[in-house]
Amino acid sequence: MSKDGPGPIERYFQILEAVAASNDGLTLTQITTITDLPKPTAHRLTRALVEAGALSVDDSWYKTFRIGSRMWRMLYLGQNTDSVRTCAQLVVDDLANELHETCYIVRLGRQHIRSIARSAPDQGHRLHVLPGEILPGHAAASAKAILAFQNDALVKQILQEPLEPLTSRTKTILDDVRAEFESVRSSDFAICDREIDENIMAFAAPVHLDTVGTIYSVGLTGPHSRLSQMPTEHWTQALQQAADRFAKMLQSQPAKDAVEA
Incomplete structure (x- = not known):
């Protein structure tokens, strides 16, 4: 900090820390009192943080500021990898035992979508989606389940044309993938x-994930000849239940686990 007071970055962090420490959010007046910032300065900085998604604000008369979706997303992306993988493995093990097919969980990264856990049942025809494997965003079901909920800039970053034709059924035009x-x-x-x-x-x-969005998905894979014999709902209902379970596991972890990584 300089002798003239905190710099611009420090002032942003002062506001974020003050709001994060509150249970029910803070009004602008409360923020100025806690941070000792002039009200015009606090108003300008909070507005910039809201526009960036670092803070959220309600529409009441006494506007209340809370930590925004972008900050929560950063925390979850930096969540303790060991604890996340432990939860993911529990979910896919139970799901594979229930459905008798290879099940896995994948996670959004900066430029790729990777598998973080996999469970394959003990049967003759097993398909392996190994942890660490990169999934093709325009073709893999687990990647589509994540990218469908991202902004256009991130989609373009991960799905760079020309899209690879992996089989005769692969969509290779980005607009067709967006339609899906x-x-x-x-x-x-x-x-x-x-x-x-x-x-396959x-x-x-x-x-x-509440306040975060979608950075994980739960997937299942197997031979087309076997999976197509069952109605789609047989697979998707079980997957959606597993996804809800995994979300509850992640959101129940102490906040400190989100920043240890």
Whole structure:
């Protein structure tokens, strides 16, 4: 801090720390009292933080500021990887035992979507989505289930044209993939119907986190000849239940776990 007072970045952090420490949010007057910032300065800084998604504000007369979705998203993206993988493994183990197919959980990264946990049942034909494996965003059901809920800039960053034609059924035009994303948002599940392998099918459900959005999904894969024999709801309902369970696990973890990484 300089002799003239805190710099601009420090003032932003003062506001964020004050709001984060409150249980029910803070009004602008409370923020100015806690941070000792002039009210015009606090108003300008809080407005910038709201526009950036770092703070949220309600529409009441005494506007109350709370931590915004972008800050929560940053915390979850930096969440303790060991605890996340432990929860993910529990979920996919139970799901694979229930459905008798290979199940997995994937996570959004800066430029890729990667698997973080996988469970394969003890049967003759097993398909492995190994932890750390990168999923093709335009074809994999688990990747579609995440990307359908991202902003256009992030979608363009991950889905860079030309999109690779993995099979004859792969969508290779970005606008066609975006159109499929609309269906994913409507149904809350995604399908990969022989788009990566001519014989393989997959389903996935997004994991919706309060105040964060969708950065995980739960997937299932197997031979098309076997998965197509059951109605879609048989797979997607179980996946959606598993996604809800995983979301509750993550959101029940102490806040300190989110920043240890």
